[in-house]
Amino acid sequence: MKKKLLILFFVLSNLMLSKDDDNIPFHKELTEIGKSIFGNVMGGTNVILNSKSYSREEFELYFKLHPHQIQSLDNIDKTRKEFEKMFNRDYLNKYYSNDYIELKNGEKFLYGKFYRIKNYTNYVLELYFVDKNNELKIKIYYRESKDDKGYDYLKTINDSTGEAYFYVPFIWEEITVITENKKIQSRKDYFGTEGKLYEYLLELFKEEIPKEFFEQRNVKRYKEVYEPDYIEPNKKYN
Incomplete structure (x- = not known):
């Protein structure tokens, strides 16, 4: 299943580039193969943009494991200008804070964010929590990689030239990646090279990320796509 999606993912490298205000190309093939495998593509939109990022x-890389199936916002015009709003930091903070994983210590884990500042070798992890007093708390960790895999993954992402949007089913886990040249919003089972970077960073910081995150990630229902007979938009399902 993942191999089929990954093969189609590389079709993106052959897409035409759009002007700043043009509609982003719709990837019909990837939408259709997702529908044939998962049974529906009603979970929202994945998007890959060519876009210059922060200096x-x-x-x-934002990451989230949802305790409930959610539908991403999908009622925007399919233009570069509108898609760019999905990568605004304020929007991402609000979107990734909309639910949480309950921790054994009474805290609520909202989401995590990896990043690295240019000309520095350390990766940084920020973890966002709500504590027992219902106050936001951010924990920050630093790790230095012992190899060049992270650089290689970033180079592959930045060197790609394709862009598109496509529809996906309800999936528990998602990431948002912003690099020098790309902006990607993606869900598990649709990950390309950005997924390899994500797994690499999870392994690097596995001692700092709450154990409950990995425990829930390994629960069977979090490994599968949700396929209800009928879906009400914006409704949370147990």
């Missing part, structure tokens, strides 16, 4: 960070 300070080499990359940012």
